[in-house]
Amino acid sequence: MNFEDTPQEAAFRAKARAWLEQNARLRPPDEIAPNLLGERESADVIQKAKAWQTKKFDEGWAVLTWPKEYGGQALGRLEAVVWGQEEGKFEVPPNLYAIGHGMLGPTLMAHGTDEQKKKYIREMARGQVVWCQLFSEPDAGSDLAGLRTSATRDGDGWLINGQKIWSTGAHFSDFGMIVTRTDPNAPKHAGLTYFIVDMHAKGVEVRPIKQINGGSGFNEVFFSDVRVPDANRLGGVGDGWRVAITTLMNERVAIGAGGGAGRFKDLLKLARATRRNGRPAIEDSAVRQKLADFYIRSKGLQFTGYRTLSALSRGATPGPEGSIGKAVGAPLGQEMASFAMELQGTMGAVLADALALQEGLWQQMYLGTPGIRIAGGTDEILKNIIAERVLRLPPEIRVDKDRPFRDIPSGSVKS
Numbered sequence: 001m002n003f004e005d006t007p008q009e010a011a012f013r014a015k016a017r018a019w020l021e022q023n024a025r026l027r028p029p030d031e032i033a034p035n036l037l038g039e040r041e042s043a044d045v046i047q048k049a050k051a052w053q054t055k056k057f058d059e060g061w062a063v064l065t066w067p068k069e070y071g072g073q074a075l076g077r078l079e080a081v082v083w084g085q086e087e088g089k090f091e092v093p094p095n096l097y098a099i100g101h102g103m104l105g106p107t108l109m110a111h112g113t114d115e116q117k118k119k120y121i122r123e124m125a126r127g128q129v130v131w132c133q134l135f136s137e138p139d140a141g142s143d144l145a146g147l148r149t150s151a152t153r154d155g156d157g158w159l160i161n162g163q164k165i166w167s168t169g170a171h172f173s174d175f176g177m178i179v180t181r182t183d184p185n186a187p188k189h190a191g192l193t194y195f196i197v198d199m200h201a202k203g204v205e206v207r208p209i210k211q212i213n214g215g216s217g218f219n220e221v222f223f224s225d226v227r228v229p230d231a232n233r234l235g236g237v238g239d240g241w242r243v244a245i246t247t248l249m250n251e252r253v254a255i256g257a258g259g260g261a262g263r264f265k266d267l268l269k270l271a272r273a274t275r276r277n278g279r280p281a282i283e284d285s286a287v288r289q290k291l292a293d294f295y296i297r298s299k300g301l302q303f304t305g306y307r308t309l310s311a312l313s314r315g316a317t318p319g320p321e322g323s324i325g326k327a328v329g330a331p332l333g334q335e336m337a338s339f340a341m342e343l344q345g346t347m348g349a350v351l352a353d354a355l356a357l358q359e360g361l362w363q364q365m366y367l368g369t370p371g372i373r374i375a376g377g378t379d380e381i382l383k384n385i386i387a388e389r390v391l392r393l394p395p396e397i398r399v400d401k402d403r404p405f406r407d408i409p410s411g412s413v414k415s
């Protein structure tokens with residue numbers, strides 16, 4: 001198999017590179033790219049991130065795979081990957097749009113009314129407004145269909161009450177996509193309805209959650225009699241599960257492997273720069289063995305990712321095999337980070353960017369990867385998906401699937 005660019009891809013890469021060189025600073029090869037997992041971005045950083053997105057939009061480098069009518073370039077996924085590889089070499093503001101552009105935009109395109117598409121998608125692409133995903137609740141994560149936040153009819157609109165949690169970026173978001181329970185008498189998957197909610201509306205309260213790495217990238221969000229017009233309903237009443245599945249299928253693709261397994265070169269650099277038993281660590285046979293193991297697993301992951309990409313570029317829809325990337329990549333990233341901290345000896349315990357080796361990359365990754373192993377489907381859920389839908393093993397027993405939701409005791413039955 002040939003992994004080189006085709007002539008068209010090479011030409012596209014050169015064009016992207018030329019634009020980036022004119023508009024951003026190229027990061028020198030030995031400079032560590034910052035690890036932005038779970039930071040709480042300052043107002044200044046958010047402003048810069050929005051300005052960068054709008055500049056890309058205005059000059060034809062945003063949402064490359066989206067149709068032109070929404071400000072995209074109608075390009076293939078491979079071009080988007082090439083763009084991502086090139087942009088990653090430059091110093092650019094953090095991406096506030098992974099959820100909006102990766103998951104919520106495609107959901108709007110699939111289920112929105114013409115009016116909703118016109119009103120929201122182009123603006124979402126332009127990036128002056130940011131969107132968040134309001135799915136998980138304290139008692140509904142893996143078992144998302146067990147959610148309890150309610151939406152009840154109120155004249156020509158709805159009133160939303162309840163609590164969401166782990167809502168990434170809710171603190172700087174203008175809109176959210178929320179799944180609510182509208183019919184507690186229906187079985188749990190059938191009584192759900194999906195809405196667009198204005199995060200600045202009366203009754204929405206966002207509270208930050210402090211993370212172990214010192215950041216707070218996600219939040220609790222409370223809804224008290226939040227009024228949402230019926231025009232903000234995405235899909236039919238009771239059809240929320242089907243709409244949510246579109247978001248979740250896109251989430252698998254948007255998240256990709258995650259976890260930092262792509263940082264192998266930085267690990268190699270560290271093994272060259274640190275010492276073990278009086279010699280460079282890279283000369284130690286146990287270290288070499290470990291590095292070889294990480295390299296093989298990272299490469300396996302990269303090529304599995306390429307296989308998925310080739311299938312998608314040939315027009316396949318994201319399938320359950322997309323779960324493999326994160327199920328393997330996140331634990332691998334965590335193991336690599338743990339090993340890197342071990343290589344650093346006592347310096348492994350230092351987290352402060354200014355003092356830590358490689359600007360604290362591995363310490364941040366060590367503290368961040370457990371979250372990656374949970375976000376967008378835990379390790380166990382991904383393995384269940386692979387078992388049931390790829391390997392066709394017998395499904396889990398789901399005792400509450402067909403019972404009216406009101407009869408399911410809170411917090412005790414999972415499916």
Ligand SMILES: Cc1cc2nc3c(=O)[nH]c(=O)nc-3n(C[C@H](O)[C@H](O)[C@H](O)COP(=O)(O)OP(=O)(O)OC[C@H]3O[C@@H](n4cnc5c(N)ncnc54)[C@H](O)[C@@H]3O)c2cc1C
Nearest residue numbers: 133134135136140141142166167168371374375376378380
């Ligand atoms: C960094 C981060 C960002 C996130 N961002 C968002 C966001 O923007 N919006 C949003 O809505 N949510 C977000 N989440 C929430 C995320 O989707 C949930 O945390 C995740 O789905 C797991 O749900 P839970 O936390 O309720 O854990 P639970 O579902 O309660 O799971 C607890 C444990 O039980 C295991 N388990 C559960 N069910 C099964 C089963 N059937 N078989 C085997 N094991 C099982 C799980 O694997 C896990 O180990 C984010 C989470 C993280 C960590």
